[in-house]
Amino acid sequence: MIDEKFDAIVVGAGPAGNACALTMAQRGMKVLQLERGEYPGSKNVQGAILYADALDKLIPDFREDAPLERHVIEQRLWMMDDRSTSSMQYRSEDFNEEKPNRYTIIRAPFDKWFSRRVQAAGAIVICETTVTELVQEVDGRVIGVRTDRLGGFIRADVVVLAEGVNGLLGERAGLRSVPKPSTVALAVKEMHFIPRETIESRFNLEGDEGVVIEAAGTITKGMTGTAFIYTNKESLSVGIGCLVSDFAETKETPYGLLERFKQHPSVKPLLTGSEVKEYAAHMIPEGGYNAIPQLFGHGWVVVGDAGQFVNAVHREGSNLAMTTGRIAGEAVFQVKSRREAPTAENLSRYKQMLDATFVMKDMKKYKDLPGALHNKHYFTTYPHLLSQAMQTWFRVDGVDKKAKENEIVKSFVKTRSFTGLLSDAWTMARAWR
Numbered sequence: 001m002i003d004e005k006f007d008a009i010v011v012g013a014g015p016a017g018n019a020c021a022l023t024m025a026q027r028g029m030k031v032l033q034l035e036r037g038e039y040p041g042s043k044n045v046q047g048a049i050l051y052a053d054a055l056d057k058l059i060p061d062f063r064e065d066a067p068l069e070r071h072v073i074e075q076r077l078w079m080m081d082d083r084s085t086s087s088m089q090y091r092s093e094d095f096n097e098e099k100p101n102r103y104t105i106i107r108a109p110f111d112k113w114f115s116r117r118v119q120a121a122g123a124i125v126i127c128e129t130t131v132t133e134l135v136q137e138v139d140g141r142v143i144g145v146r147t148d149r150l151g152g153f154i155r156a157d158v159v160v161l162a163e164g165v166n167g168l169l170g171e172r173a174g175l176r177s178v179p180k181p182s183t184v185a186l187a188v189k190e191m192h193f194i195p196r197e198t199i200e201s202r203f204n205l206e207g208d209e210g211v212v213i214e215a216a217g218t219i220t221k222g223m224t225g226t227a228f229i230y231t232n233k234e235s236l237s238v239g240i241g242c243l244v245s246d247f248a249e250t251k252e253t254p255y256g257l258l259e260r261f262k263q264h265p266s267v268k269p270l271l272t273g274s275e276v277k278e279y280a281a282h283m284i285p286e287g288g289y290n291a292i293p294q295l296f297g298h299g300w301v302v303v304g305d306a307g308q309f310v311n312a313v314h315r316e317g318s319n320l321a322m323t324t325g326r327i328a329g330e331a332v333f334q335v336k337s338r339r340e341a342p343t344a345e346n347l348s349r350y351k352q353m354l355d356a357t358f359v360m361k362d363m364k365k366y367k368d369l370p371g372a373l374h375n376k377h378y379f380t381t382y383p384h385l386l387s388q389a390m391q392t393w394f395r396v397d398g399v400d401k402k403a404k405e406n407e408i409v410k411s412f413v414k415t416r417s418f419t420g421l422l423s424d425a426w427t428m429a430r431a432w433r
């Protein structure tokens with residue numbers, strides 16, 4: 001039983017919770033962080049690309065001792081049909097910079113390291129402890145939490161919900177609704193271990209350089225989703241994810257899709273000889289701006305995946321988690337330092353501050369995209385058409401180039417119709433603006 005009162009209790013030790021706990025502890029607040037996993041990161045799944053900018057704002061010297069895998073110098077975007085891959089690739093020597101902008105990481109060691117920094121800043125972190133309930137007054141004010149282990153209830157001025165996408169606490173307390181199956185993806189991921197030199201020769205890398213591949217197309221069998229391959233030092237992270245509502249409708253399984261992806265002629269040679277040592281599944285919130293719940297109330301704020309903060313188009317989540325966590329921590333600190341009560345009105349500062357950041361601006365920009373992307377033609381018809389067009393274009397077969405151009409245009413109009421093409425282009429352009 002802990003009978004002291006805290007300035008803040010943070011539920012969850014993922015990137016959002018760690019960023020928030022660190023920010024508040026660094027400012028001298030009395031912070032308790034509770035994590036249900038055996039250790040921070042033990043329950044967490046991510047690709048994972050770390051976007052350095054968000055972490056730089058919290059721990060500027062993180063490159064000195066954080067468990068980073070490779071810095072990303074090359075990004076490949078693949079559009080696949082069953083036999084072919086059309087690729088857009090960007091590689092630059094500029095990414096071999098003193099402070100690289102993106103790294104691959106493995107979440108378990110990374111979260112552990114992050115948590116050590118949180119503890120060093122003065123927060124108390126207790127693992128293997130599930131918060132079972134938010135304690136509320138009759139008027140709805142949140143005044144603390146109850147756990148499965150520590151007995152009684154623990155008081156705090158503010159509770160930070162950093163419990164991830166699947167967090168039940170906020171839902172049970174009626175602070176947010178259960179995410180709809182059409183707004184959450186289910187992703188599976190495997191770790192393929194391969195010797196370092198093999199990764200470097202297969203991906204044309206030197207030292208700690210890394211490549212990340214994002215893939216879409218018929219690999220998801222018409223469902224809205226993507227796959228990925230990320231290079232770590234001595235392993236590859238390979239995964240795929242689609243909307244839960246699509247899985248329910250098609251009866252496809254995530255594992256079945258992943259097996260199929262691994263057998264694709266563009267993927268199989270990259271994985272040859274690898275040893276699979278880990279398999280994990282996790283949800284990703286993909287409802288975008290329109291799915292963001294109420295973010296603050298009397299005595300509580302929501303950060304990270306629990307607030308649906310994922311930019312699915314750019315595959316960004318952990319940086320949004322860290323940024324929302326940091327901003328929430330700053331807002332809570334401001335309320336405390338001004339000796340204000342943690343009312344909904346005072347904590348609304350968090351939302352105001354967040355509105356001015358890239359997080360809300362990006363979420364808003366892509367607000368119509370989740371709906372627009374729910375179109376099976378993007379994942380079946382267009383990958384086929386693109387592949388056919390590429391073949392027509394690249395084969396040298398005595399057909400003149402003008403005839404080839406006409407054939408490509410005709411194939412698009414014949415397959416999708418002129419109005420279909422216009423409608424898809426219009427919907428996408430509007431959603432992208």
Ligand SMILES: Cc1cc2nc3c(=O)[nH]c(=O)nc-3n(C[C@H](O)[C@H](O)[C@H](O)COP(=O)(O)OP(=O)(O)OC[C@H]3O[C@@H](n4cnc5c(N)ncnc54)[C@H](O)[C@@H]3O)c2cc1C
Nearest residue numbers: 012014015016036046047048049131164304305317318321
């Ligand atoms: C397969 C996959 C690939 C991804 N790839 C990327 C990527 O490459 N780059 C990127 O930026 N993002 C990526 N993401 C998204 C990213 O992982 C999330 O956006 C990020 O982890 C969100 O952080 P969070 O702290 O909000 O939640 P989480 O990381 O989910 O952490 C929540 C924590 O709360 C704990 N918890 C939950 N409930 C309780 C409770 N009641 N009591 C105590 N503890 C509790 C959990 O155990 C967990 O540790 C990926 C996600 C998946 C699934």
